[in-house]
Amino acid sequence: MSEGPAPTPDAARVDIPNDPASIERAQQAVMAALERHAYPKASVFALRLSLHEAITNAFVHGHETLPAATTVALEYDVGPDQVHLVVEDQGPGYRPDAVPDPTLEENLEEPHGRGLALIRAYMTSVMHNERGNRIEMIYKRPAGAAH
């Protein structure tokens, strides 16, 4: 009997090294869980983008001064009506409320600072811990989207 890849769970905690293949694998595990729960295409798009932005922020900004081998922790729990994602880096943290609003006229041409704005736009709720090294995202299945 041939064995395919081991199925990914609907909920897990994974430590992600800073390389594209590992980041993609972690994201794909969440996407596979979304598919099992038949989340609509728009939800999958929103969650993939938000998760990618959170992980990228953790490595690029959170780990800016840390060794390249430092991992980022991802916790996910994909349920039938709600998705819970937590991304935690090992950096010193930052103040999310100090990030300039990239949609203001004077900031439109700034090349950085849009990741968090996209996460806030797409997720149902977004929370940060006091240190600012952990982002928690909750996404509720849109009303009327079939299970």
Next chain:
Amino acid sequence: MNTRESRIRVKKLSDITLVEFIDRNILDEAMIQLIGEEIAQLIDAAPSPKMIISFGGVEHLSSAALGTLITLDKRIQRNNGQLRLATIDPQIYEVFVITRLNKLFQIHENVDEAAKSFA
């Protein structure tokens, strides 16, 4: 994936440079940097460049890719050129709307419309 391989296709439409993406997902930081460098070389290769970047087939785009587009747009303007974006999937267009970058870029339904829009 070897990110040193080109991730774009380049075509000439008369005096217009058309750039298309090979990948469905424009997410990886190293790949975005490579794409940015390649397009920057194309911009610098012509005086007053006219460029269309087409997103046909692209399904996911990160904020880093948006940042690179902004940097490229500035470069084109410095070179007295013009940039148009075209063939953007509705879900990706929403990303432009959320970030209000639909106000910054000239975005067209398709490459033909974009080509017609050049002065």
